[in-house]
Amino acid sequence: MCLAVPVRIVAIEGDEAETEIGGVRRRASIALTPEVRVGDYVLLHTGYAIGVVDEVEAKETLKLLQEIASVSEVH
Amino acid sequence: MKFIEEYRNSELARKLAHRIAKHTTRQIRLMEFCGGHTHAIMRYGIRQLVPKIVEMRSGPGCPVCVTAIGDLDKAIALAHLPGIIITFGDMMRVPGSYSSLQQAKAEGADIRIVYSTLDAIETAKANPKKSVIFIGIGFETTAPTIAASIIKAKKEGVENFYVLSLLKLTPPVMRALLESGEVKLDGVIGPGHVCVITGSHPYEFIPEDYGVGYVISGFEPLDILLSIDKLVEQIESGKPKVEIAYRRGVKPEGNRKALELIDEVFEIDGADWRGIGNVPQSGLKINKEYQHFDADNAFSISLKPAKEPKGCCCGDILRGVALPFDCKLFGKVCTPEKPVGPCMVSSEGTCAAYYQYGASYE
Numbered sequence: 061m062c063l064a065v066p067v068r069i070v071a072i073e074g075d076e077a078e079t080e081i082g083g084v085r086r087r088a089s090i091a092l093t094p095e096v097r098v099g100d101y102v103l104l105h106t107g108y109a110i111g112v113v114d115e116v117e118a119k120e121t122l123k124l125l126q127e128i129a130s131v132s133e134v135h
Numbered sequence: 136m137k138f139i140e141e142y143r144n145s146e147l148a149r150k151l152a153h154r155i156a157k158h159t160t161r162q163i164r165l166m167e168f169c170g171g172h173t174h175a176i177m178r179y180g181i182r183q184l185v186p187k188i189v190e191m192r193s194g195p196g197c198p199v200c201v202t203a204i205g206d207l208d209k210a211i212a213l214a215h216l217p218g219i220i221i222t223f224g225d226m227m228r229v230p231g232s233y234s235s236l237q238q239a240k241a242e243g244a245d246i247r248i249v250y251s252t253l254d255a256i257e258t259a260k261a262n263p264k265k266s267v268i269f270i271g272i273g274f275e276t277t278a279p280t281i282a283a284s285i286i287k288a289k290k291e292g293v294e295n296f297y298v299l300s301l302l303k304l305t306p307p308v309m310r311a312l313l314e315s316g317e318v319k320l321d322g323v324i325g326p327g328h329v330c331v332i333t334g335s336h337p338y339e340f341i342p343e344d345y346g347v348g349y350v351i352s353g354f355e356p357l358d359i360l361l362s363i364d365k366l367v368e369q370i371e372s373g374k375p376k377v378e379i380a381y382r383r384g385v386k387p388e389g390n391r392k393a394l395e396l397i398d399e400v401f402e403i404d405g406a407d408w409r410g411i412g413n414v415p416q417s418g419l420k421i422n423k424e425y426q427h428f429d430a431d432n433a434f435s436i437s438l439k440p441a442k443e444p445k446g447c448c449c450g451d452i453l454r455g456v457a458l459p460f461d462c463k464l465f466g467k468v469c470t471p472e473k474p475v476g477p478c479m480v481s482s483e484g485t486c487a488a489y490y491q492y493g494a495s496y497e
């Protein structure tokens with residue numbers, strides 16, 4: 061139910077957007093995320109973009125994962 | 136796919152599991168609130184990956200499962216009125232006290248499954264002479280989408296659109312579970328997509344009042360392992376707190392716009408949860424201003440007293456007290472093809488997850 065998948069915004073028209081993931085296109089409402097821009101990734105849930113994916117934080121988390129995994133190997 | 140594959144690296148997952156094993160010094164019990172997490176944990180074998188002293192319990196985070204049987208009976212009764220019922224797919228096969236939506240459909244009721252509330256509005260527009268009732272289940276993740284659809288219906292004058300709001304809020308039920316003390320928890324994996332909307336602040340009471348850590352998690356295997364790692368760190372250091380391990384999706388303040396829309400359309404009320412009972416302040420009811428769209432207000436129906444399916448332990452499973460193996464019907468009488476309770480129907484149900492991924496007691 062609370063499933064949401066990251067999709068890329070390819071076009072915006074009013075409070076609707078065209079989104080894409082793995083070649084699949086789908087229309088979505090951006091009524092909950094009026095700040096999105098073309099090129100952003102959003103979390104799509106039941107036809108609505110419920111949040112914008114933060115690319116900087118995404119990279120930070122991957123870095124953190126690499127770091128703690130490598131520390132655990134050494135000891 | 137971006138933001139998905141990089142969080143599924145099995146090499147990193149093994150290393151993280153190793154680290155968790157090394158840092159855990161005593162038997163601990165964690166609850167994953169969300170049914171989406173339960174499925175990911177089973178699908179990626181995370182229960183087998185983490186050491187045995189880290190016990191995982193499922194929680195009440197499955198909207199289909201926690202829908203009280205009396206509320207389901209109401210939806211089925213509404214389906215027997217003239218008009219169209221719109222629902223998310225999983226609700227169809229859940230047995231009510233006497234029937235199910237699927238059975239009502241077989242008996243001639245016009246019931247349609249949608250992916251989005253937007254489709255429900257389109258159906259209402261296409262059938263202006265019929266009343267179209269949307270069965271609104273979900274948590275904070277889904278609530279703003281339903282709010283937005285009601286606002287849209289009002290703006291566009293779609294007067295034949297109604298919502299039966301069975302929407303529920305997660306912090307009050309978390310408090311009810313912790314307050315009951317029925318199951319002792321050392322940490323909670325928080326529902327990432329609920330928190331995209333709510334932010335992390337509403338959960339501060341969990342460490343403050345109950346000394347239990349709360350780490351908000353994404354849904355990929357590395358997200359979940361990272362969250363378990365953070366919980367272990369909190370437990371070992373004796374410093375429980377609210378942390379976000381899903382920072383690419385969750386901000387501490389949540390989604391302000393979405394919260395505004397919830398406030399605009401709904402007011403907080405008590406709600407009935409399957410297996411838990413009435414939890415004060417845990418439901419969203421359509422407010423006076425949008426009353427026209429409230430199915431509860433627009434239609435009156437009479438119901439026979441509800442009765443729970445015999446032998447089903449779904450309620451205990453939703454409270455984290457039991458596992459599917461504790462149910463005598465699991466996998467024998469109750470299977471996804473012939474479900475007895477909602478936990479075997481829903482794509483987020485704990486019994487469905489354990490059955491689908493062939494979990495064993497170990």
Ligand code: SF4
Nearest residue numbers: 447448449462469476
């Ligand atoms: S296995 Fe079926 S009957 Fe048993 S608790 Fe789960 S849903 Fe209920």
